[in-house]
């Protein structure tokens with residue numbers, strides 16, 4: 001059940017052709033100063049952030065951790081039932097809403113303008129969503145997995161969102177960033193704020209920033 005106090009459904013500006021900008025992300029690194037064990041030990045939910053933006057390197061690294069491609073066959077950092085990859089990842093920045101394209105490791109801007117405030121309203125007014133410089137959103141397309149696995153698909157898509165989210169959270173810890181997984185939000189409001197397709201269900205919001 002969601003906490004009380006959320007605002008009326010937001011009415012964001014529609015995405016425009018001008019918003020459809022593609023940004024090639026820096027190549028993700030596959031070595032870092034922290035071991036996996038150290039990242040596991042350091043991961044903590046962080047809800048207060050320093051007033052600095054994330055770099056494109058940080059944004060790209062976090063997206064790669066969540067859903068990056070790691071083999072010529074197209075397999076990804078996170079496991080997926082039947083390798084059907086039902087997850088879509090977005091990042092909400094002050095400049096707009098961006099959809100992650102794993103294959104070119106790029107971002108496509110799907111909406112212009114700062115939607116973090118409307119997203120915060122949709123997330124029952126949780127402060128990290130208003131205040132983080134970047135909010136990652138993991139959405140699932142159940143139909144992609146249901147075509148093969150029928151009723152088992154919902155379970156599989158939720159498990160996969162957990163895998164992707166944990167990868168992102170551990171990558172944030174390894175980069176010295178703070179993040180918190182957020183499950184309390186109104187699906188329809190998040191869908192409207194981000195301009196998600198009717199087949200995309202938002203499953204997780206993950207605000208990320210340098211810890212304050």
Ligand SMILES: Cc1cc2nc3c(=O)[nH]c(=O)nc-3n(C[C@H](O)[C@H](O)[C@H](O)COP(=O)(O)O)c2cc1C
Nearest residue numbers: 043044045046047123126128180181182183184185
């Ligand atoms: C499924 C799920 C949903 C969560 N939703 C929220 C949320 O809406 N807001 C929030 O501040 N934290 C949320 N959290 C974070 C938990 O509060 C946090 O993981 C817990 O307090 C343990 O702290 P730690 O993450 O620092 O180990 C969520 C965690 C999970 C696993």
